[in-house]
Every structure is written in structure tokens, then in C-alpha cells.
Amino acid sequence: xxxGSKKTIKTLCFAxxxxxxxxxxxxxxxxxxxxxxxxxxxxxxxxxxxx
Amino acid sequence: xxxxAITSANNKLLAGLTALFSSNMFAAWDDLNMTEGxxxxxxxxxxxxxxxxxxxxxxxxxxxxxxxxxxxxFTKKKNPNPAxxxxxxxxxxxxxxxxxxxxxxxxIPASNTLTKIYDDTEGDINIxxxxxxWKWQYKYLEDDIDFFSxxxxxxxxxxxxxxxxxxxxxxxxxxxxIPVGKKIRFLITANDVIHSWWMPDFAIKQDAIPGxxxxxxxIVDEPGIYRGKxxxxxxxxxxxxPVVVKVVTQDEYDAWVQxxxxxxxxxxxxxxxxxxxxxxxxxxxxxxxxxxxACHQVxxxxxxGIFPNLAGSDxxxxxxxxxxxxxxxxxxxxxxxxxxxxxxxxxxxxxxxYTRQAWGNxxxxxxxxxxxxxxxxxxxxxx
Amino acid sequence: MSAVIESHNHDxxxxxxxxxxxxxxxxxxxxxxxxxxxxxxxxxxxxxxxxAMVIRAExxxxxxxxxxxxxxxxxLTLHGLIMVFGAVMPAFVGLANWLVPMMVGAxxxxxxxxxxxxxxxxxxxxxxxLSSLFMEGGAPNFGWTFYAPLSTTYAPPSVTFFIxxxxxxxxxxxxxxxxxxxxxxxxxxxxxxxxxxxLFVWSWLITAYLLIAVMPVLAGAVTMMLMDIHFGTSFxxxxxxxxxxxxxxxxxxxxxxxxxxxxxxxxxxxxxIIETFSRKQLFGYASMVWAMASxxxxxxxxxxxxxxxxxLPLAAELFFMWATMLIAVPTGVKVFNWVTTMFKGSITxxxxxxxxxxxxxxxxxxxxxxxxxxxxxxxxxxxxxYFVVAHxxxxxxxxxxxxxxxxxxxxxxxxxxxxxxxxxxxxHFWLSFIGVNVTFFxxxxxxxxxxxxxxxxxxxxxxxxxxxxxxxxxxxxxxxxLFLFIVVKTVMGGKKATPEVWEGSRGLEWxxxxxxxxxxxxxxxxxx
Numbered sequence: 029x030x031x032g033s034k035k036t037i038k039t040l041c042f043a044x045x046x047x048x049x050x051x052x053x054x055x056x057x058x059x060x061x062x063x064x065x066x067x068x069x070x071x072x073x074x075x076x077x078x079x
Numbered sequence: 080x081x082x083x084a085i086t087s088a089n090n091k092l093l094a095g096l097t098a099l100f101s102s103n104m105f106a107a108w109d110d111l112n113m114t115e116g117x118x119x120x121x122x123x124x125x126x127x128x129x130x131x132x133x134x135x136x137x138x139x140x141x142x143x144x145x146x147x148x149x150x151x152x153f154t155k156k157k158n159p160n161p162a163x164x165x166x167x168x169x170x171x172x173x174x175x176x177x178x179x180x181x182x183x184x185x186x187i188p189a190s191n192t193l194t195k196i197y198d199d200t201e202g203d204i205n206i207x208x209x210x211x212x213w214k215w216q217y218k219y220l221e222d223d224i225d226f227f228s229x230x231x232x233x234x235x236x237x238x239x240x241x242x243x244x245x246x247x248x249x250x251x252x253x254x255x256x257i258p259v260g261k262k263i264r265f266l267i268t269a270n271d272v273i274h275s276w277w278m279p280d281f282a283i284k285q286d287a288i289p290g291x292x293x294x295x296x297x298i299v300d301e302p303g304i305y306r307g308k309x310x311x312x313x314x315x316x317x318x319x320x321p322v323v324v325k326v327v328t329q330d331e332y333d334a335w336v337q338x339x340x341x342x343x344x345x346x347x348x349x350x351x352x353x354x355x356x357x358x359x360x361x362x363x364x365x366x367x368x369x370x371x372x373a374c375h376q377v378x379x380x381x382x383x384g385i386f387p388n389l390a391g392s393d394x395x396x397x398x399x400x401x402x403x404x405x406x407x408x409x410x411x412x413x414x415x416x417x418x419x420x421x422x423x424x425x426x427x428x429x430x431x432x433y434t435r436q437a438w439g440n441x442x443x444x445x446x447x448x449x450x451x452x453x454x455x456x457x458x459x460x461x462x
Numbered sequence: 463m464s465a466v467i468e469s470h471n472h473d474x475x476x477x478x479x480x481x482x483x484x485x486x487x488x489x490x491x492x493x494x495x496x497x498x499x500x501x502x503x504x505x506x507x508x509x510x511x512x513x514a515m516v517i518r519a520e521x522x523x524x525x526x527x528x529x530x531x532x533x534x535x536x537x538l539t540l541h542g543l544i545m546v547f548g549a550v551m552p553a554f555v556g557l558a559n560w561l562v563p564m565m566v567g568a569x570x571x572x573x574x575x576x577x578x579x580x581x582x583x584x585x586x587x588x589x590x591x592l593s594s595l596f597m598e599g600g601a602p603n604f605g606w607t608f609y610a611p612l613s614t615t616y617a618p619p620s621v622t623f624f625i626x627x628x629x630x631x632x633x634x635x636x637x638x639x640x641x642x643x644x645x646x647x648x649x650x651x652x653x654x655x656x657x658x659x660x661l662f663v664w665s666w667l668i669t670a671y672l673l674i675a676v677m678p679v680l681a682g683a684v685t686m687m688l689m690d691i692h693f694g695t696s697f698x699x700x701x702x703x704x705x706x707x708x709x710x711x712x713x714x715x716x717x718x719x720x721x722x723x724x725x726x727x728x729x730x731x732x733x734x735i736i737e738t739f740s741r742k743q744l745f746g747y748a749s750m751v752w753a754m755a756s757x758x759x760x761x762x763x764x765x766x767x768x769x770x771x772x773x774l775p776l777a778a779e780l781f782f783m784w785a786t787m788l789i790a791v792p793t794g795v796k797v798f799n800w801v802t803t804m805f806k807g808s809i810t811x812x813x814x815x816x817x818x819x820x821x822x823x824x825x826x827x828x829x830x831x832x833x834x835x836x837x838x839x840x841x842x843x844x845x846x847x848y849f850v851v852a853h854x855x856x857x858x859x860x861x862x863x864x865x866x867x868x869x870x871x872x873x874x875x876x877x878x879x880x881x882x883x884x885x886x887x888x889x890h891f892w893l894s895f896i897g898v899n900v901t902f903f904x905x906x907x908x909x910x911x912x913x914x915x916x917x918x919x920x921x922x923x924x925x926x927x928x929x930x931x932x933x934x935x936x937x938x939x940x941x942x943x944l945f946l947f948i949v950v951k952t953v954m955g956g957k958k959a960t961p962e963v964w965e966g967s968r969g970l971e972w973x974x975x976x977x978x979x980x981x982x983x984x985x986x987x988x989x990x
Contacts, residue, residue, distance in 0.1 A: 029572065032648040033644050033649070036644045037572075037640060040644070041640070043674050044674060044677075044678050045678070047675055047678035047679055048681055051678065051679040051683060051715075052682055054682075054708070054711065054712055055686075055708065058705070058711065110911050110923060111907040111911065112907070112910050113911075114912070127840050128840045128843065131837055131840065135834065138830075139830060142826070143823060149804040149805045149806075149807070150809065153740075155809060158806065158808050159808055161740065161808035162806035164806075165742075165745050166746055166747070166749075167745075167746075171746055171795070178791050178794045182787045182788065186783070186787060189783065189837045189839060190780055193779060193783070193838050212616075237525055237919060239525045243922060247922050248919065248921045249921050272615075273612065275846060277846075282842055284771050284842045285773060286773065288706055288773070289706065290701065291700065291707070291773065310771075310846035310915075311846060314603075314616060315531045317531075318914070318916075318920070319531075384598030414615075
């Protein structure tokens with residue numbers, strides 16, 4: 029197997045692990061995104077209509 | 080300013096195209112198309128749907144026209160020497176830019192209508208809609224009216240034992256009642272899994288998500304009875320929890336509200352009365368058939384591995400306190416939900432009593448019954 | 463299996479295929495593995511199809527006649543999972559295995575032993591999934607999109623096996639994609655620059671990158687599910703501080719690129735077949751490449767169009783509406799290029815061409831309903847109705863599945879050395895074409911008229927068109943038995959095929975004998 033192939037395989041394996049980690053990172057990222065953009069419509073609504 | 084001008088021109092064009100291609104042209108095809116509905120928004124949505132549809136038809140005719148022409152004119156027989164061109168930058172640029180412009184033309188009215196739908200200011204009447212497995216609960220927040228809405232189509236009709244009625248799978252015991260011309264705001268959530276509340280005639284669809292509240296609003300122009308559906312797979316009876324909204328005049332609405340309040344008062348009286356075992360069992364059977372039979376089955380046997388049996392169950396036979404607790408709290412991490420806010424104290428006591436009496440349980444267990452006062456007692460804060 | 467001829471023209475370190483059944487267990491040959499994937503996918507297609515027959519039989523009339531609602535939900539869930547992960551994806555991988563090495567002039571895939579593993583874990587995964595039908599509580603019943611909490615708190619015990627099975631399928635796809643990318647990037651014959659590669663190869667290069675990016679995200683989603691179910695976490699449980707909508711975001715971040723994974727190779731196949739049977743070079747090669755790349759990139763930023771009714775903020779809904787509409791542009795470019803290839807061509811209508819033409823027309827119809835769905839306020843009326851079911855079946859059945867059938871008819875003479883029976887092939891085409899349209903076109907109407915999806919029974923106004931749709935489904939289903947017959951018949955014998963097979967064919971695979979020798983291009987060819 030040539031050197032180029034070995035390099036490609038390594039990069040792709042890192043990409044796979046990276047994307048798996050990314051999916052877990054989405055959990056806190058989701059909340060961060062909502063705070064930073066202020067796009068929190070649903071939760072604001074809940075607050076203002078709690079009786 | 081510019082944006083307004085485009086929007087206004089767009090709306091005029093939309094109106095014109097709609098007049099040309101309105102559903103009246105295809106009235107006989109009414110059961111093949113989306114409903115126009117009975118609100119200003121639903122009509123806008125319908126018009127948008129038709130606009131995009133016709134644009135697609137025109138594009139399709141042009142593209143398929145050229146294709147079918149080629150299929151007939153350029154067979155090997157008719158054209159034994161094929162052309163050799165295989166690129167043309169000008170043409171390719173054109174058919175990238177023109178579709179893009181068509182999309183922009185579509186996006187403007189679409190964005191407009193969406194923005195109107197999201198206009199979320201207070202309503203004249205606020206109704207909380209809660210999806211349950213497998214029914215809807217409606218709470219009128221201003222008037223403190225609270226009721227469940229269950230499918231009333233008989234399972235005998237569904238299993239082909241009796242003929243199907245006109246509103247097969249589209250009828251409920253308690254419809255939502257709202258007045259014409261008032262802004263109604265729906266606050267939509269769920270008690271267990273994700274459901275979705277869809278009223279096609281109002282062009283409202285919002286998912287009912289446990290732990291979150293989604294809002295929708297409507298102003299209905301015409302009185303009538305309108306039927307909708309649950310539109311998110313929510314388990315076994317997803318197809319059996321319809322929505323029915325009755326739109327009435329303001330006077331009729333006020334009378335209905337008063338009726339509901341009176342009924343609540345009468346229910347409070349029932350809670351105080353002394354009930355016999357026979358009375359509770361009789362009432363309880365009705366409650367059971369409405370609320371419990373889907374999982375625990377008519378014979379109380381449940382479904383092995385999924386829903387526990389009540390007939391011969393140790394808790395039902397011998398443990399009145401635990402029996403009450405399960406109905407009032409639900410079971411953590413399982414499908415058994417709390418029925419505390421679904422059933423009145425009278426209905427709660429009746430259904431528990433029924434299960435403790437039915438299927439030979441009275442003879443095989445301690446035979447203890449539950450009365451409404453037991454439930455009132457349970458609800459008191461514990462010291 | 464396919465007849466294989468030992469080639470004597472190359473240096474003879476290579477032996478022919480091993481003898482006996484263990485040949486198939488241990489093979490590292492891309493042609494054998496391609497064959498394994500294709501037969502596996504055909505079997506899964508028939509099993510998933512049988513489930514569709516149960517669904518359409520129950521929907522033939524209002525009322526419950528055949529199955530209980532509980533079991534119906536298991537059928538619709540497994541039907542989706544099997545068709546997506548068991549039929550369409552493995553078929554495209556099988557085609558990649560057979561064709562990519564030959565098309566780039568390589569002797570085999572880059573990692574032949576991993577190739578074998580990638581295949582053999584699939585029957586295992588599906589055995590686990592299908593065996594859940596016999597477990598207590600039954601098979602998964604929460605739809606192929608398995609939203610939480612229906613798929614976590616409220617799921618039957620078999621959900622754990624479902625998760626296990628999905629992990630294995632994902633591993634198979636990821637390994638397969640690594641193989642495809644490494645082969646294409648590192649093993650092309652000298653002279654074959656990227657912009658000289660056949661379009662099927664391009665389509666698979668792009669598809670493989672999409673798979674690398676999103677299959678791990680699916681793995682993340684099902685792992686979180688597993689944790690919520692068994693380890694007391696609350697990723698998707700609101701009471702514990704989590705969010706059911708988070709599940710949908712993660713799932714569709716995978717799910718939307720996934721549907722492009724299921725169509726891009728079809729685009730590649732269509733380009734090959736239309737070029738050959740029009741006897742005219744494909745119009746706009748470079749644009750075709752850029753269109754596929756644009757579609758792939760855009761596919762990452764449109765996921766929430768599956769979630770327009772969950773209560774997203776207005777800004778998000780507008781963004782996703784516009785981005786989704788935008789995908790119509792590169793897709794349209796491809797359709798225009800196929801039509802222009804045919805224009806002033808010299809066309810004949812063998813079976814592969816019939817399927818390819820039907821693909822272009824019917825996929826485009828699916829594309830139009832997709833454009834309608836992109837319009838968010840209108841989507842409030844379409845979402846989770848049969849309008850959506852019609853849309854995705856149009857792009858998947860006369861879309862992906864027809865392209866796979868077209869590919870089989872087109873390349874089977876190369877694989878087996880035998881021509882298929884042309885009259886039977888055309889019959890299969892026409893029965894399938896009629897079947898598919900009678901089944902799915904009326905579903906647009908019943909969706910618009912108000913019928914939700916994933917229901918075992920419906921109100922009376924939907925009865926007539928449901929019955930017609932079911933009849934179409936039975937016709938389409940039965941026609942696939944004919945297809946099975948045609949394929950088996952061709953494998954066993956038929957008119958002998960030349961190396962070129964088709965008059966207008968272009969590409970390296972048509973320069974080797976039919977059937978292709980067990981080892982091809984052991985010495986790389988020179989490409990101008």
C-alpha cells in the first residue's frame with residue numbers, strides 16, 4: 029500500500045472519531061447556541077406564561 | 080420601502096394568479112386537494128400551495144416537453160448521426176440563474192405568510208392543549224375549564240363488527256369550543272411522548288412536546304365543526320386520537336362556558352356524597368373502558384412483556400395504598416402515566432374500585448374499595 | 463454465481479476464485495464482494511417489500527382487518543429501516559465495489575480484507591434486527607426515525623438490539639466509505655485526473671465523504687439513546703433537564719445528508735446510461751461534478767426542514783426554508799444536463815435506458831413535491847401526512863431503486879458475460895413503472911386531503927384512493943418476483959456479451975472481457 033493511501037486512511041479515521049465526538053458536543057453546543065443568538069423563543073414564552 | 084413595494088406587487092400577482100387558478104376551477108377535485116380552510120391564514124397558505132404547484136407544473140411541462148420531444152425526434156432511426164456538443168457555458172449559466180430567480184419569487188410571499196403565522200401576541204382566549212397517549216386534554220386558562228377529548232368511534236366499528244358511522248375516526252366525546260372572530264391562542268404540549276396537533280381548516284400544526292410549550296393562534300371566520308388529527312407517531316393508537324373544534328357564535332360560547340362551570344360545581348358535590356361499592360364499580364367500568372383498556376385490555380390481562388395484568392395482580396388484590404399511588408403518580412421510567420389530573424376524584428375512585436372488583440379480584444383479594452374521599456385525602460399535603 | 467474466466471494475459475501470481483462455499487466467506491475480491499452486497503440487498507428489498515405488502519393490505523380498506531395497530535407500527539418501522547439500511551445503501555455499495563476499481567483502472571479496492579469485513583457484518587446486523595420480531599414486546603415500533611421519548615422511555619425491550627444493529631450497520635458504511643475514498647484518491651490509473659473520472663466514481667467519492675461525516679453522528683445519537691434507556695441519563699428527557707428536540711436535531715443532521723447518500727450514486731448511474739444510449743457525450747461534465755458537490759455541501763445546512771413544526775424560532779425557519787429551496791438549483795442543473803444529452807442524440811430504448819428515463823422524470827416529480835414541502839407555511843399542512851410519504855417514495859423508489867435496477871440491467875452483461883432477456887426486461891420495466899405510479903401518485907392527494915402518516919386505519923373519505931394505492935403496490939411487489947427470475951436466468955445463461963456490450967458505451971470497464979476477469983487491471987492502463 030502506498031504512502032498516500034496510509035495517510036488518507038489515518039485522516040479519515042480521525043474524521044470519523046471527530047464527528048462522533050462532535051455529535052456529543054452538540055449537547056452543550058445546543059444550549060450555547062441558543063444563549064449566544066438569543067434564539068430562545070420557546071423557553072422565553074414558557075417563562076412569560078407560567079402562572 | 081422597496082421591500083414593501085415588492086411584497087405588495089407580489090400579493091397582487093398572487094391574487095391574480097389565484098383568481099385564475101383558484102380551486103373553484105377544480106371544485107369536483109375537492110377531495111384531492113388541500114382545504115382552503117376558514118381563516119385568513121389558511122386561505123393564504125392554500126394560495127401559496129397553489130402558486131408553487133402551478134410553477135412546478137409549468138416547469139415540468141417545459142422540461143418534460145423537451146425530453147419527450149427528444150425521445151421521439153432523436154431515435155437512432157430518425158437521427159443516426161448524433162450531435163457532438165457537450166457544453167455551453169452561456170446556456171448553463173442561464174439555467175442556473177433563472178431557477179434561482181424563480182425561487183426568490185416564491186420565497187417572498189412564503190416568508191411573508193410565515194412571519195404572520197409567527198405573530199405571537201396575546202389571544203382573547205388561551206387554551207392549553209396537552210397530548211396524551213391517546214387523547215387530548217384542553218384547559219381554558221381564563222375560565223378554569225378542563226376536560227379530556229377521547230375518540231368515540233366504537234372499537235366494534237373499527238374491527239368491522241358493526242357498520243362505520245359518517246364521522247368514523249373523526250368524532251370525540253368533548254370537542255374544543257371557541258367563538259367566531261376572536262383570537263384564540265393554543266399553548267400546545269404533551270404529557271408523555273411527542274404528539275402533534277393539526278387543524279387543517281385553520282392551517283395550524285404544532286408538535287406537542289413533553290416539557291415544552293409551542294404556541295399557535297387563529298381567528299376563525301365561519302362557524303362550523305372542524306376536524307383534525309394527531310400528526311406525530313405516538314404509539315399504538317396514534318391513528319385513534321382525533322381533534323374536533325366547534326366554532327360557535329359568541330352567545331353560544333358564553334352559554335357553553337357557563338355550562339362547564341356548572342358541571343364542575345356538580346362534580347364537587349359528587350365527591351362529597353357517600354358511594355356504594357356497586358355504584359362505584361358501575362361508574363368505574365365506564366372510566367376503565369375509556370382510559371385503561373388500550374393497554375390493560377378489556378379482560379384486565381394486559382399484554383405480556385409490555386402492559387401488566389390487573390386481573391390477579393398482587394397490588395390490585397392486596398395493596399390498596401399502592402394501588403392508589405400508582406394511579407396518582409404513574410410509574411417512573413414506564414408507560415404508566417399519572418392519571419391524577421386526568422380523572423376527577425370520583426372517576427379515580429370508581430376506576431380503582433372497578434379493577435379491585437372485576438375479573439374475580441373481589442373474591443381473590445382483600446376486596447377493599449376506594450371512595451372519592453380517599454382520593455381527596457391522598458391529595459392533601461403530607462406532614 | 464457469476465461465471466468467472468481466468469485471465470491469462472497478466473502475470474500469473476493471481477489464481478482464479480477459490481472453490482466451494484468458503485470462497486464467499488473469505489473472499490477479498492471486489493467483484494465477489496460486490497456480488498455479495500447486491501444479492502444481500504436484493505434479499506432485503508424483498509423482505510422490506512413483504513412488509514410493505516402487509517402495510518398496504520391493512521390500508522386496502524378502512525377498519526382493522528389484517529394486523530393489530532401495535533404490530534402495524536412494527537411493520538412500518540422495519541420496512542423503513544430495512545429499505546434504507548438493508549436495500550438501498552448496500553445495493554449502492556455493491557455497485558461501488560464492482561465498478562469503482564474497474565472504472566479507475568485499479569486492480570481492487572484499497573483495503574480488500576476490510577472490504578470483506580464490511581460486508582459480512584451486515585447479514586449479522588440484520589439478523590439481530592429481524593429477530594426482534596420474535597422478542598417479548600415485539601420489534602421496534604417507533605418509526606425508522608425513532609424519535610425520543612417514544613424510542614427511549616416508551617420503547618419495547620428490543621430497542622437495545624435495534625441500537626446494537628444500527629451501530630454495526632454504521633460501522634459497515636464507515637469502513638466501506640474509507641475504502642472507496644482511499645481507492646479513488648490513491649489508486650487511479652496514471653493519466654486519470656479527478657476531472658477525467660467517470661461520473662459514477664465522482665458520485666461515490668462525494669457520497670463516501672458524506673458517510674464519513676454523518677454516520678458517526680448517527681452512532682452518537684443511538685449511543686445517547688442507549689444511555690438514556692439504561693444508564694439514567696437525560697439527553698432527551700425533559701423531566702431530567704434534557705430535550706426531545708435535541709434528538710431530532712442530531713438525527714436529522716445525519717438524516718438529511720443520508721437521503722443524499724441514497725441518491726447521489728443514482729445520479730452517477732443515470733449519467734452513464736443516458737450517455738451510452740443517446741450515443742452522445744454527457745452534456746456539461748464539469749457542471750455535473752459541481753452540482754453533486756454543491757448538493758452534498760448544502761445537505762449539511764438544511765436538516766431542520768424535517769422539523770418545521772417543532773417550534774423553532776422564526777429566524778431558523780426562514781433560514782432552513784431558503785437553504786432547502788436553494789438545493790433545487792444544482793438539482794435542476796443535473797436534470798437539464800440529462801435532457802440536453804438526449805437532445806439531438808441517437809437514442810435506443812433498451813431496458814437500462816427505460817429505467818434511466820423513468821428515473822429522470824419521476825425523480826423530478828419527487829423533487830417538485832420536495833420544493834412544495836420546503837415552503838414552510840405550506841409545510842404546516844403537509845408535514846407528517848401522506849403528501850410527505852408520496853414525496854419520499856417518489857425520490858426513493860422510481861428514484862434510487864429504479865437507478866439500481868437500471869444499473870443491474872446495464873452492467874449485468876459485464877458481470878456475468880450473458881445478456882439478459884430484453885423482452886422480459888421491458889415487461890419488468892412497464893409493470894414496475896405502472897405499479898409505482900398507481901401506488902404513490904394518489905398518496906399526494908390523500909395527504910393533501912388530510913390523511914396523516916403512520917396510521918393503520920383512516921377516516922372514510924380516504925378509502926377510495928387507499929384502495930387504488932394498495933392495488934398498485936401489489937402489482938409493483940409482484941413485478942419484483944419477475945425481476946428476480948430475470949436476474950437468476952441471466953446469471954445461469956443467455957446470449958453472450960461482447961466486451962463493449964452496448965454500442966455507445968464509454969469507460970474502462972468496457973475495455974475488458976465480458977464477464978470481467980476475476981482480476982482486472984493488475985497492470986494499470988494508460989489513460990489519455
